[in-house]
Amino acid sequence: MTRYITWGMIGLFGAGAFILALGFASTTGQKIGPASAPLFLSGGIAVLSLWGILSPSKDESLALEWRPLLAIVAGVLLFILTIERFGLVPATLLCMGVSYLGQLERRFASFAIYVALFAAATCLIFIFGLGLPVAPLKGL
Amino acid sequence: MENLLLGLSTALLPVNLIACFAGVLLGTAIGVIPGIGAMAAIALILPLTFSLDPTTGIVMLAGVYYGAEYGGSTASILLNLPGTPSNAITCLDGYPMAQQGRAGVALFITTVASFVGGSIGIVVLTLLTPVIVNIGMAFGPAEYFALILLCFVAVSAIGSEDPRKNMVMILIGGLVSTVGTDIYDGVERYTFGFDNLLDGLSLVPVAMGLFGLSEIILSVRSASQKVKQSISLRSMIPTRTDWRRMFWPMMRGAGFGCLFGPLPGTGPSVAAMTSYASERSISDTPEEFGKGRVEGIAGPESSNNAAVQTAFIPTLSLGIPGTPTMAIMIGGLMIHGVVPGPLLIQNEPELFWGLVASFWIGNLLLLVLNIPLIGLWVSLLNIPYRLLYPSIIVLICIGSYSVSNSTFDVALVLIFGVIGYLLRRQGFSPAPMLIGFVLTPMLEENLRRGMLMGRGELSYFVSSPIAIGALLLALGLVLFSLFRQHRARRRAT
Numbered sequence: 001m002t003r004y005i006t007w008g009m010i011g012l013f014g015a016g017a018f019i020l021a022l023g024f025a026s027t028t029g030q031k032i033g034p035a036s037a038p039l040f041l042s043g044g045i046a047v048l049s050l051w052g053i054l055s056p057s058k059d060e061s062l063a064l065e066w067r068p069l070l071a072i073v074a075g076v077l078l079f080i081l082t083i084e085r086f087g088l089v090p091a092t093l094l095c096m097g098v099s100y101l102g103q104l105e106r107r108f109a110s111f112a113i114y115v116a117l118f119a120a121a122t123c124l125i126f127i128f129g130l131g132l133p134v135a136p137l138k139g140l
Numbered sequence: 141m142e143n144l145l146l147g148l149s150t151a152l153l154p155v156n157l158i159a160c161f162a163g164v165l166l167g168t169a170i171g172v173i174p175g176i177g178a179m180a181a182i183a184l185i186l187p188l189t190f191s192l193d194p195t196t197g198i199v200m201l202a203g204v205y206y207g208a209e210y211g212g213s214t215a216s217i218l219l220n221l222p223g224t225p226s227n228a229i230t231c232l233d234g235y236p237m238a239q240q241g242r243a244g245v246a247l248f249i250t251t252v253a254s255f256v257g258g259s260i261g262i263v264v265l266t267l268l269t270p271v272i273v274n275i276g277m278a279f280g281p282a283e284y285f286a287l288i289l290l291c292f293v294a295v296s297a298i299g300s301e302d303p304r305k306n307m308v309m310i311l312i313g314g315l316v317s318t319v320g321t322d323i324y325d326g327v328e329r330y331t332f333g334f335d336n337l338l339d340g341l342s343l344v345p346v347a348m349g350l351f352g353l354s355e356i357i358l359s360v361r362s363a364s365q366k367v368k369q370s371i372s373l374r375s376m377i378p379t380r381t382d383w384r385r386m387f388w389p390m391m392r393g394a395g396f397g398c399l400f401g402p403l404p405g406t407g408p409s410v411a412a413m414t415s416y417a418s419e420r421s422i423s424d425t426p427e428e429f430g431k432g433r434v435e436g437i438a439g440p441e442s443s444n445n446a447a448v449q450t451a452f453i454p455t456l457s458l459g460i461p462g463t464p465t466m467a468i469m470i471g472g473l474m475i476h477g478v479v480p481g482p483l484l485i486q487n488e489p490e491l492f493w494g495l496v497a498s499f500w501i502g503n504l505l506l507l508v509l510n511i512p513l514i515g516l517w518v519s520l521l522n523i524p525y526r527l528l529y530p531s532i533i534v535l536i537c538i539g540s541y542s543v544s545n546s547t548f549d550v551a552l553v554l555i556f557g558v559i560g561y562l563l564r565r566q567g568f569s570p571a572p573m574l575i576g577f578v579l580t581p582m583l584e585e586n587l588r589r590g591m592l593m594g595r596g597e598l599s600y601f602v603s604s605p606i607a608i609g610a611l612l613l614a615l616g617l618v619l620f621s622l623f624r625q626h627r628a629r630r631r632a633t
Contacts, residue, residue, distance in 0.1 A: 006566040010308060017315055017330070025327050032588045034322035037580065038329055041315040048308045058302075060567025068360035072353070072533060076554045076575060079537045080547045088538075095537060096530035102360045105526050114527050118534070126538055130191065133545055 002061040007052035014045025071102030087137040088127060092119040144266070147493030150195060151501055159196045160498045160624040163203020164505045170204070171211025172517050173528065174221035177210035179571070180355050182468045183347040184532075187539040190523060194476035195491045199498040201472050202452075205465060206258060206499075209448050210506050213250045213441060214517050217583060218243055226408035226444040229416045233429065233436030238240040240432050242513075244375030249434060250441045252511045253390045256443030258503040260394035261401065261449030266496055268450075269485070275606075276482035278357075279458070281590035282601045286610035287460055288583045291404035293614040294462075295572050297621035309563075313576025314583075316341060323586065336548045343471035345540050345549045346577055349556025350570040352536045356529050357561045365386025371514050382434050389419050389439035396439075398470070402453040407463035408444040415443035449499060456480055456492060460579070464571040467578040 021038035079095040096115045126132040150156060163185070170181040185204045189197035212227035217234035230250065237246040281285075296306040319330045320340025331337040378386070393415040398413035419439040420429045429436050452469075454460050459481035461467040473480050478491060485492045510517070540553045559568045594600025602608050 001606045002566065006568075007362070013312075014315075020330060024322075024329060025325055032584075032591050034327040034329060036587075037584045038315060039319050041311050041318065041580070045308055045315065048311070052304055052308070052524075062565045062567075064562070064565055065357075065361060068357050069558070071179075072357050072360070073554065073558060074539060075183045075533060076353070076550065077532070079534070080550050080554070083537075083541060083547065091537075092534050095534050099530040099533050101528065102357075102529075103526050105525075107522075111527065114209050115530070118531055122534065122538065126542070130188075130542075132538070132542055134541075 001061050004053055006061065007049045011046050011049030011053065014047075014049055016043045018046060019043035068102035071101050073097035075102075083134060087135040088123055088132070089119050089137050092122055100125075143489065143493045144497065146489060147495075147497030150490045150494030151199065151497035155193070156196050156199050156494065156498060157501065157572035159192065159200040160203045160502050161505055163205040164502050164509060165207075167204035167207020168211035168506070168509065169207075169520060171208030172214050173525075174215045174219065174359070174521075176208075176355055176359075176532075177212070177351070178205050179347070179351040179465050179468060179574075180185045181205070181208040182465065182472070183344070183352050184535060184539060186344055186347070186468070186472055186544045189472070190542070194473075194495050196480050197476050198469075198473060198478070198491065198495055201469060202495060202498065203502045203505075205469070206445065206448050206502060207506065209444060210251070210254050210510065211517065213254070214247065214514075215521060217246045217250065217437075218518065218521060226412045226440075226447075227564050228409075229440045231429070232416070233433045236430065236432035237434075237437070237452050242432070244371045245378050245434075246437055247371065247514055248376040248378055248511065249382065249437050251387055251507060252273045253386065253393065253438045253441035254445040255503055255507045256390045257394045257397050258449055258499070260391075261397055261440075261446035262496065262499045262503070264398045264446075265449050265453055265499070269453050269496075270459045272453060273482045273485050276458045279357070279482070279606070280604070281586040281593060282604055282607040283610070284458075284460075284586040285583060285590055285601055286607040286614070287458065288579050288586070290610040290614040290617075291460055291462060291575070291579060292583075293617045294404040294406075295575050297617045303621045303625070305568050309568055309572040310576035311568065313573035313578075315578030316346065316573075317577045317580045318584075326431030336546070339461070339551065341577075342543060343468065343475065343578070344543050344553035346556050347468050347471070347574060348540050349553040349558075350560040350574060353533070353553055353557025354570065355540065356532055356536075357557065358564060359525070360529055367600065371518055372514070373514075376511065376514070378434075385434040389415070389435040390442040392418065393412035393442030393444075394446040395443075397443035398446075399446035400443075401450030402462060404454070404460070404462035406447075407451055408467070410445040411443040411447035412440035415439040428523060452495075456484060456495075457482060459484075459582070461575065467574045468478055471579055495514075514596055553566035608627035 018039060021035050021042055024035035024038060025033045075095040075098040078098055079091045082094055083091040093115055100111055123136045127134060127136055166185055167181050170176050170184065171178065181204050182201055185201065189200050209226065215221045216227045216230040217238050220231050220235040234246045237243065292310050296303045296310060298317045319337055321328055321338050396415045397411045400406040400414065416436060416439060419435045420426045423429065423435065451463055451466050454462050455466045455470060461470045470480055478488065536553060537550050540549045541547065543549050563570050590600050602611065
């Protein structure tokens, strides 16, 4: 069942991109226009997906592991939201702390020491060493 | 000879020597970590090279590539966990050797075989690239169009049981590359009103997401393992029988590596697998393979490193990458303002020959670094993964942020990371997607130029023997792939 859903999703993506590409300028005989490549590529995706649905191959799919996926997505989102507002140190601490929850081991004391040292090292290397234009800490 | 001297004078500049050393060291360190391959390593280091001179940056990236390929074998031998796909074959005999208390010897053989294979690969690269450049000088849009098409077909047909999966990934990569303003007509394609998308998507967030972040998400749950035995320098010395057994497999392996390295769609993994299969088939005792045979390590390791070096031949001489890793290298060159192709040797001889000379230096560094510093790599393997992966995620975020000091690129990394993870879990490899992403703009440009030059006649694309040859080869690969699928289906029923 999963393979039908996967091919179906890819097919929908291709079909959507094809419909959008129809709105680009058209192609003439001598001149390949800006719509040609998107039309060909998205059309190809849709056709291959249809073929995948009609004659699916061996199911090679594995179940999604939600815990690491959600923890890392949340960690990176926090980095995006905090780096410019609060600085590199809070962004690093939050990103690492939340990402850490993606696995099942719970040794927070040793991890806290490691994160503090790592955040200090990233500041030294990226801000003071490589000149990354971000404040180490601001707005707190 | 004059060219090599020019290259050496460039490669031996202190800044380039440091870059080569740093690249090899970082590449080996990242390659040692199980699950993180050469592509992820290059994607991670790429932003660090932005502030460097193009030659220095490329020398560093190349060092990361072959360093990571080498480093991957350490985890294969000691933990039965390959660092890179091409090292997976090393697990078969490397890990049994470690279990027999011969891990040191296995690591030594890996280092020597990698050095020999890499060196033979560099000789072939040095001799063959100028010849291909001379041929490439005569290439027009028809030849480039046909060769890129051949590359797409080869990547689809080779290396997957279901070529449709690779093909659809190439098409998705190609579609993603069309995002932005069309350079010929100024039409905005798939920008959805975002100003950040007007210039198109940069290679860095796409590669970092597909190969860096997605690999981390996949490997978070992998349990940390400790290396149980200590490796001393004395324990690494092979016996005379080991030396005798490794010589010819190394030579044959280098031959396979030089053959498969430049071919599109194959690369180090296919070279290593072919080498292993050939050593097993010519052995008097094939049943001993998989139980700790020296030949089972020497051949594949030599072939994989020879392939790593010779993969640079089409990349540098024609500007066409045969493997996803080379696609990232091409992207790295372009970010540094260097256009790979036949004119590279003419216009930037210091860069080209400096890079070739740096390969020699990098290979020597690998030999020097990996035998005395083996204890360092073993201790790196012992760092718990629960501590390593959050650090790598932060480095990915900072690296992508530094591209244009914008959180938009970090958001793109996140999007492509999630896409890469979902695709991998569904049995799709995102590697062909990167090939499509890098090569489709070139394909589109050559198609448009070809149509103009041929005054709208498609026959222009079959007007030269090279173009016809490449298209026939592509057709042959399609038929071969269909036949293989048909046979597999008949066997299954």
